[in-house]
Every structure is written in structure tokens, then in C-alpha cells.
Amino acid sequence: MGDVLVGERAAAPDNTAVRTALWRALHLEVDPAPHVVEDAVGLRIAAPEDGWRERPDMDPRATGGLRAAIAARARFVEDLLAEQAERGVAQYVILGAGLDTFAQRRPELAARLRIFEVDQPGPQAWKRRRLAELGHDIPEWLRLVPVDFEGHEDWWEELAAAGFDPARPAVIVSTGVSMYLTKDATAATLREIASLAPGSVLAMTFMLPVELVDEADRPGMRASEEGARASGTPFLSFYTPGEMLALARAAGFAEVRHVSAAEHAERYFAGRADGLRPSTGEDVLVATV
Numbered sequence: 012m013g014d015v016l017v018g019e020r021a022a023a024p025d026n027t028a029v030r031t032a033l034w035r036a037l038h039l040e041v042d043p044a045p046h047v048v049e050d051a052v053g054l055r056i057a058a059p060e061d062g063w064r065e066r067p068d069m070d071p072r073a074t075g076g077l078r079a080a081i082a083a084r085a086r087f088v089e090d091l092l093a094e095q096a097e098r099g100v101a102q103y104v105i106l107g108a109g110l111d112t113f114a115q116r117r118p119e120l121a122a123r124l125r126i127f128e129v130d131q132p133g134p135q136a137w138k139r140r141r142l143a144e145l146g147h148d149i150p151e152w153l154r155l156v157p158v159d160f161e162g163h164e165d166w167w168e169e170l171a172a173a174g175f176d177p178a179r180p181a182v183i184v185s186t187g188v189s190m191y192l193t194k195d196a197t198a199a200t201l202r203e204i205a206s207l208a209p210g211s212v213l214a215m216t217f218m219l220p221v222e223l224v225d226e227a228d229r230p231g232m233r234a235s236e237e238g239a240r241a242s243g244t245p246f247l248s249f250y251t252p253g254e255m256l257a258l259a260r261a262a263g264f265a266e267v268r269h270v271s272a273a274e275h276a277e278r279y280f281a282g283r284a285d286g287l288r289p290s291t292g293e294d295v296l297v298a299t300v
Contacts, residue, residue: 053112056141
């Protein structure tokens with residue numbers, strides 16, 4: 012896999028991937044300990060322009076709930092992964108990996124797994140180059156899998172070519188992706204994942220309809236929608252928890268559960284003196300084959 016992207020033209024990651032990395036960094040920089048997740052690596056990879064902290068979308072005073080939500084979902088995924096690794100699951104697939112930094116931040120856990128980061132070829136080539144510039148090797152257990160989703164490449168075939176074994180259980184994670192897909196596309200993805208080996212687990216985030224979002228968080232959600240539309244990547248799909256659970260059941264998963272922002276708040280932010288809590292609007296589907 013080391014030479015797969017040599018000929019690819021690197022293209023910077025999209026704004027959403029960069030903002031997510033910067034919000035994780037801000038949590039570490041401006042919020043007091045204990046930190047839900049500690050990620051300074053993503054900031055170094057992104058290498059934003061000077062003054063990025065003064066941007067409206069990064070204003071520490073206005074983005075507390077959002078950066079807490081981003082930190083919480085990262086921590087939840089890592090906790091789920093650690094739990095599954097203890098059960099013997101040894102394959103981890105990140106769909107739409109963006110500037111994910113798990114492999115660099117948690118090498119002691121990551122080295123016990125075979126990790127597959129699936130992303131568009133251009134941004135993934137850009138990330139590979141940035142990792143090299145920062146002195147981060149690509150170890151044998153980390154497979155960067157370029158897939159041209161817009162060209163309708165079969166990402167399952169690309170995963171298999173990279174060494175993924177569909178006969179063995181895996182953890183599959185998709186965060187911050189489903190809102191950009193049609194409901195039919197998400198249903199098709201769920202069916203594909205539900206066909207994996209028994210014991211495989213999916214964690215997928217999904218956006219709630221605005222009427223299910225806390226009133227205080229609605230302006231931020233609308234701003235996110237407007238920003239996504241202006242960037243040419245509009246939000247296409249929203250789900251009630253019941254709708255997402257029904258979609259996963261219909262896809263063939265044996266067990267499904269919904270994890271809300273309120274559960275993240277109770278699990279990771281209870282008792283904080285600063286009152287930091289994640290905003291509402293994005294919940295998690297956890298589905299087991």
C-alpha cells in the first residue's frame with residue numbers, strides 16, 4: 012500500500028474535515044482539564060493560517076458546545092474500539108477518514124489492530140504527504156485506502172485489495188458523513204455493513220431534524236447547514252432516532268441502539284466546573300451484526 016498514492020494529485024481536505032480537527036485542538040487548548048480527547052496532531056496536520064482562532068467558526072466563546080460534541084464523538088468511538096479490541100476484534104475501518112488522528116495519538120491500541128482509512132484519493136494523498144512531513148511513518152498495520160466515491164468505485168473491493176478480511180469481525184465507523192448522503196445511499200451502506208462477519212459493530216453519526224434539536228442549539232445548526240451549502244456540500248438527510256434504528260434493523264443488523272448527545276454529556280462531561288457540555292443535533296447509531 013505504501014506506493015498506491017505516489018501518482019495521485021494531492022488535494023487539500025474539505026472544510027468540514029479541517030474544522031473538525033481544529034475544534035478537537037481547541038478543546039485541548041482552551042477548555043480546562045480533564046480533556047475528553049487530547050488531539051494536537053490534527054492541528055499540526057491541518058497547519059491552518061495565522062489567526063485561525065479568531066475566525067467566527069472557531070471563536071472559543073461561541074463554539075463550546077460544538078467542540079465538546081466533536082470531542083465526545085471522538086472519545087466515544089475510541090472507547091467503543093477499545094472495548095471491541097478486548098473482545099478480539101482486530102479490524103477497524105474509518106469511512107470518510109478526513110484528518111482522523113487515532114493511529115498517531117493512540118499507537119499502543121492502534122498497533123493491536125489493522126486500520127483502514129477510507130477517503131477520497133486527493134485529500135488522502137495530501138494527508139499522507141503531511142504525515143511524512145511531520146515525521147509520522149505509515150506503519151504496516153495502517154492502510155490508507157483511496158476510493159473515488161464520486162466515480163462510483165466499489166469501496167468494498169478496494170478494502171479487500173488493501174487486506175480487509177470480510178470473514179472476520181470489524182469495527183466500522185462513519186462520523187459526520189450520513190448528512191451528505193441520500194437516505195437510499197445510507198440504506199445501501201447499512202446493508203453492505205450488515206453483511207459482514209457476526210460480531211462486527213458499526214458506529215454511524217446522523218443529524219437530527221431541527222425540531223428535535225435543543226432550541227439553544229438551533230442557530231448553530233442552521234449556520235452549519237448554510238456553511239455546508241455555501242461550500243457546495245449541502246446536508247441532504249436528517250433522521251429521527253426511530254427512523255435511523257428502523258433503517259438499521261431493515262438492513263439486517265441483529266442489535267441496534269441509539270446514543271444521544273445527552274448520554275455523551277452524562278458520560279464525559281458530568282461534574283465539570285466550567286459547565287462545558289456537547290450541543291445537540293448529531294446522535295450516534297451503534298449496530299451489531
